[in-house]
Amino acid sequence: MRGSAAVVGGGVGGLAVAVGLLRAGWAVSVFERADRLPEVGTGLGVWPSAMRALDRLGVGAASRERGRAQPDGALRRPDGSLIATLDVGRIRARHGEGVHLLSRPALLGVLAEALPAGTVRFGAPVSDPVALSRSYDMVVGADGLRSGTRAAMFGDRYPLRYSGMTAWRGTVALDVPAGGETWGRGRKFGLTPQAPGVTNWYAAVAAGEGYRPPEADLAALRRWFGDWHDPVPAVLDRIDPAGLLHHDVYHLTPLPSYVRGRCVLLGDAAHAMTPDLGQGACQALIDAVALADAVAGASDVPAALVGYDRRRRRPTQRMAAVAARAGRLAQVRRFTGVRDLALRVALSVGPPG
Template identity: 45%
Template structure:
């Protein structure tokens, strides 16, 4: 069989993972990335057991784990700092085969990019059009045009590929709240446990990174596009500076200009992730809010599943239909679940907050962990263990 060619639009986590999986199966790949470099700045990322299983399939799990941090425990606290629920990372690893690993996004991107030949990575390549001319799919970009056998749209929430070939699809929908992300300077005595602290219409979370740094994130219910001032750092201090320890000390250790803020969106369900010789993955297919920490994890699952479906398949559109059937029900269910958890976390009416916190405090830890099995128990297609919860809600 002649060597097949794939053009991956978007050089983020999902796009690079898909390129690696296809490259190792003998495909000729090119990754078109609009940014001048294959990197990310300013934030951490949580990799749950299902993501590490995907990275194992790519042969990269050990390299990624070596760059990350594993906390012994964490959980959710209320506005006074009292624990509502706890998570034992050791039990998580025993049950699902891997712990929760946290690392800097830039480190993960570097590992993925270095797993591909340098000449397959084309930064500074802006995709201007994607069209089917009757003889195949053409990708027009700033470096020229490509006519591959396969096009993978991994270009994020506002995907050019989705916009071109799914023109009737609904656009992203605002979740109702904005999020800040930041990384502290190295701390002499970093907190021993991570936590998400829930308030009224606001949340603040922290988790360990290697080298004594902490990855912090916060949310607040705001109209889309709300400007704050005089700075994002000052806004965080105003909102969270009097919250329970260690939050004030963490904010004090974040450099003034190191705070990122983004309004949060998810994607209404698409009728299909595949059309002809084009497939969508990651945020381009199923952008979700970060409440379950599954955005990048699901993109990694997408990548290895796509490569599995294409492996030796004589008919490419049929293979992509199989990919769609495997991925769409699962990812859309997780998108819904993440949205529900976010709505719960953002509650602001005091009686509703009291009910939420009381219910969380009464929920046994084993029940919470068991409820995550449909998400975290996923296995790579073709493994002897059946993929868990492919259609969980």
């Protein structure tokens, strides 16, 4: 079957599924509330399985050109001593390639360039996603953590859950030789090389939901992390408060289905997870390819969507559960030696590809 699809949300998952559906012969309209694609944003680690999804969408080569290979990384303690290493060479040997670092704007740009002009309708929020099904054969909810499509399908029965961590992130004009994370007592600080002269950073602190430090955010970050090992102090010195983002970290209560009739969810709208495994955007890309595959040539859209749900719901919910467990490790304030041993064991088993 070749039908028509309304995609609610023009983020990574929304643009990716639009590309996939167009390649399958579908007519696609993407409704995005923002006025344009973002010009700035933090970095993403695109793992091999997600790179294969980009290859399936015909944009893998362009994504590799605009990104860079991730070097080996490390988990450290605040004094700089080593907890464990992330061996990218082992990932490459196991999966055929390593992890690629790509900024979110660059990835969105690659996907948008694969779409015909006018496919994405900017400045077009959707107030009633289900009503779109009267005009389209399929409605795809790719509208993120606080998905209106999910709410229209399931109401408030499956709420967001606060992870116990609040986070800050941004970019600085600084080169670092390799990325990694530093874990303290209920706190962690991460660095990822994003582009020549640009480093992505993030910090997370165990705190109550809605916590705001009594001083300004940057002053609080310096208080918490200013005496940690290099290059953390140098990163803090280069942070522009105007570009500093702060948000509580949530994940989604597992849904009983990603499908209702001819409405379907993908990405964060379906399985929002904590960022601890760096898999949110990766899983959205894999979802997009799986959904396009499911409906390509199908004569019955609802039945095809059930097949997509069967293929993607359990793997993504397992990934979300593992990410949540990793996030809880970061909240540990006592017995950090036991926690560090758990981290070493987890990395020895190997991260998801």
